[in-house]
Amino acid sequence: MTLDKEDLKHRFLAAIDYGWQWEKVWHLLISHPWYQITLQTQAQNVLRKQRLPINWHEDVQQDAMLLLARSLRHRADLRVDLDQVHECFAGWMARIIARDCQEAVRQMRRQFMREQSMPDIVPLEMDRLPLDAKIDISLKIQQLNDPERTILTLWSEGFSVTDIANRLALSYQRTYYLWRRGTRQLRALLGASYLAVHVS
CATH class of the missing domain: 1.10.1740 (Rna Polymerase Sigma Factor; Chain: A)
Incomplete structure (x- = not known):
């Protein structure tokens, strides 16, 4: 052309x-x-x-x-x-x-x-959770669709939202939005009160 x-x-x-x-x-x-x-x-x-x-x-x-x-x-x-x-x-x-x-x-x-x-979101402190809770959370995260699954997997492995944004080459705002959506989906899978202490 x-x-x-x-x-x-x-x-x-x-x-x-x-x-x-x-x-x-x-x-x-x-x-x-x-x-x-x-x-x-x-x-x-x-x-x-x-x-x-x-x-x-x-x-x-x-x-x-x-x-x-x-x-x-x-x-x-x-x-x-x-x-x-x-x-x-x-x-x-x-x-x-x-x-x-x-x-x-x-x-x-x-x-x-x-x-x-926007405030940074600290990693999920999986080390403080009992073993059965760690297993439950990890299994439920794997039931999510990407990109929420990847973001919450990294978050559960000790990465903050800023770290995840940098790692995935996404804006902080986009990563934060996906993190919030993923944690809502995770709450629904685990029960409303399950992550109350650990997920804001």
């Missing part, structure tokens, strides 16, 4: 003319090399301007594509001005991409601040 912005313009306008659903328009845009190159450039520019780690650019790009999907769900034509688009398609699309990258970075900043304010 050509990198030419004119190619993307013609494909996009044809899709609008044919009345494509937003999902097809989204896949058309995000799979085009011109869009991807522009997206990477804009993501890196936003990070540089805000003096944020440049290696965040892949996360910014992923979130920006999801924001584009949200816009397309509202209007599959992105409110394109058909009278002007033939002359200024590249600039118009680049502004959309830049806006999505800026919003993606704002979301990442908010998420980072939430993660910083």
Whole structure:
């Protein structure tokens, strides 16, 4: 597929003319090399301007594509001005991409601040439990689905939630959410009062 912005313009306008659903328009845009190159450039520019780690650019790009999907769900034509688009398609699309990258970075900043304010969860102190309780808990953890099973197995082996997040290359917020969901499932399997002392 050509990198030419004119190619993307013609494909996009044809899709609008044919009345494509937003999902097809989204896949058309995000799979085009011109869009991807522009997206990477804009993501890196936003990070540089805000003096944020440049290696965040892949996360910014992923979130920006999801924001584009949200816009397309509202209007599959992105409110394109058909009278002007033939002359200024590249600039118009680049502004959309830049806006999505800026919003993606704002979301990442908010998420980072939430993660910083969340307390770490200490490991489950299995050594303090009687042998039969250790066996019960270990067997019930193995009945969970992944990723909750992996997270609770590591937690029962002495890893904190921060340790688990680092080990699995997940954000703390995502790991914390999965840990909470896993412990709720574990409580249901063991009985409401079984882990009351050991699981917050």
